[in-house]
Amino acid sequence: MRIVVLAGGIGGARFLRGLKQAAQDADVTVIGNTGDDIHLFGLKVCPDLDTVMYTLGGGINEEQGWGRSDETFHLKEELAAYGVGPDWFGLGDRDFATHIVRTQMLGAGFPLSAVTEALCDRWQPGVRLIPMTDDRVETHVAVELDGERKAIHFQEYWVRLRASVPAQAVVPVGAEQAKPAPGVLEAIGEADVILFPPSNPVVSVGTILAVPGIREAIADAGVPVVGLSPIVGDAPVRGMADKVLAAVGVESTAAAVAEHYGSGLLDGWLVDTVDAASVERVEAAGIRCRAVPLMMTDVDAAARMAGEALTLAEEVRTA
Amino acid sequence: MRIVVLAGGIGGARFLRGLKQAAQDADVTVIGNTGDDIHLFGLKVCPDLDTVMYTLGGGINEEQGWGRSDETFHLKEELAAYGVGPDWFGLGDRDFATHIVRTQMLGAGFPLSAVTEALCDRWQPGVRLIPMTDDRVETHVAVELDGERKAIHFQEYWVRLRASVPAQAVVPVGAEQAKPAPGVLEAIGEADVILFPPSNPVVSVGTILAVPGIREAIADAGVPVVGLSPIVGDAPVRGMADKVLAAVGVESTAAAVAEHYGSGLLDGWLVDTVDAASVERVEAAGIRCRAVPLMMTDVDAAARMAGEALTLAEEVRTA
Incomplete structure (x- = not known):
């Protein structure tokens, strides 16, 4: 089985470690975010x-x-x-x-x-x-600092300011001119399953999707595309995803993130059991949805999440 | 008192620490070797x-x-x-x-x-x-390795090979085109005393003197130029100065190093007490010479050496 995963940092990495355990014979290609380089x-x-x-x-x-x-x-x-x-x-x-x-x-x-x-x-x-690309893409965040509107590097927003001021806009500078790195589109084209780990939907997965050709290739791949919510109980599992979701006008809920990706891209979506009530809303948006535990407390928990994602992908395939 | 010192690495640095102690009110300018950069x-x-x-x-x-x-x-x-x-x-x-x-x-x-x-x-x-210069100068050493004659970087000769093969030639590549850094010639021109610490006469002091204008400025400064022998009892105090002295055809003795600098450049020379017998030979070459302890076992010893060098400089001045 060939699996393609779009990954940001910590959440993506920990999910991947679980995926390797859950699908030991799978051939996994990771398309990594470089917008926060x-x-x-x-x-x-x-x-x-x-x-x-x-x-x-x-x-x-x-x-x-x-x-x-x-x-x-x-x-x-x-x-x-x-x-x-x-x-x-x-x-x-x-x-x-x-x-x-x-x-x-x-x-x-x-x-x-x-x-x-x-x-x-x-x-x-x-x-x-x-x-995701060999070209330079740099995510900038528009903020108001000392009464002035400024665009600062994502790392300055995230690490220095700890997202302590509202993000007014998130712009992957250079993305429009970027080309997918060699092997990206080929991997997507040959994938049996495409997964979005519980990475940040704006500055991680969103940046990868902003590279022209990648979103289209995923939408056209004709294979199950399944994601896992990075929001559990209306709050990010880790990090400050809510801050950048607000910048793109998306509420910080598991269902809203699924709708943000949209049924044109996403076939399946996992929400945490505490968000079971949102399954109906996600399915109403045309995305198959299941509620399972989504806290990556250890590698085994991450492996169970990865297993659930693959199970949902199989459901999508045979539906 | 304005003192100019031409310094290599360890020997020069330890001598300078002694000089600062021996002449606390002096205004010291150090012209540093960059040939081993x-x-x-x-x-x-x-x-x-x-x-x-x-x-x-x-x-x-x-x-x-x-x-x-x-x-x-x-x-x-x-x-x-x-x-x-x-x-x-x-x-x-x-x-x-x-x-x-x-x-x-x-x-x-x-x-x-x-x-x-x-x-x-x-x-x-x-x-x-x-x-010594803002321009790039790189000391290369010609050696025979595996039957082939090669020019290698001084650091490769000194650090990697530990000078374990004979140096056939030592060439400060780029020196001929280099200009003294801003302040070098001015400091020499305004100096009251110029000192050569017990640094390597070939790859440290020699490289500095290879930058066009520096040797001439020292020779023409009209102030005492006093050096300290890096060779004690026919062996380098530290390092492997004998290896590179051989490459320039100079025997590894305190007297031969003084003659290598020459009376056109050097007014005074300190040899170690174990080399007292060579005082006569150095003075015969037109260089005032004294035998004093030259082992920098600690800062106080280095300070005494610096004091002796300044005393000899004063002798030269009033001679």
């Missing part, structure tokens, strides 16, 4: 790709969900001592190596997809990880 | 400038004489795990920050002299540290 200290940092790579490759800091295990922050401390910023982005000493290797390879002319493949040679994530 | 992982590394800066600024690893105190090597370990080299150059996590800041500033268009000044704003070395 950022240049720091002259280095290209790809937080979502790295979170997937580290999580599946056994190098993740389990507690925080991002960054490396057994990490130190000496380099960052020294940069601060030099007065060189920004200081709000948590780059660890081990993590820096990934960004240095990536930046060196990009500088040598390799596209990000080839660089990602090379990095994965070490981590052996057990999936094929492809960035 | 190297690009690693896309970063500009200036080992000699950093050794001076860290040593005088209190950040040096005292035992090894280079690199940072309280250092870790996680980034380097990770680069090796990615299979990215070279692995023989000891870049620590804290040290990396210096190279990142430097590389960023160079990339922004600042010359190395301005970058060095900015880095010293943090370290407050208590001297004015100027690279």
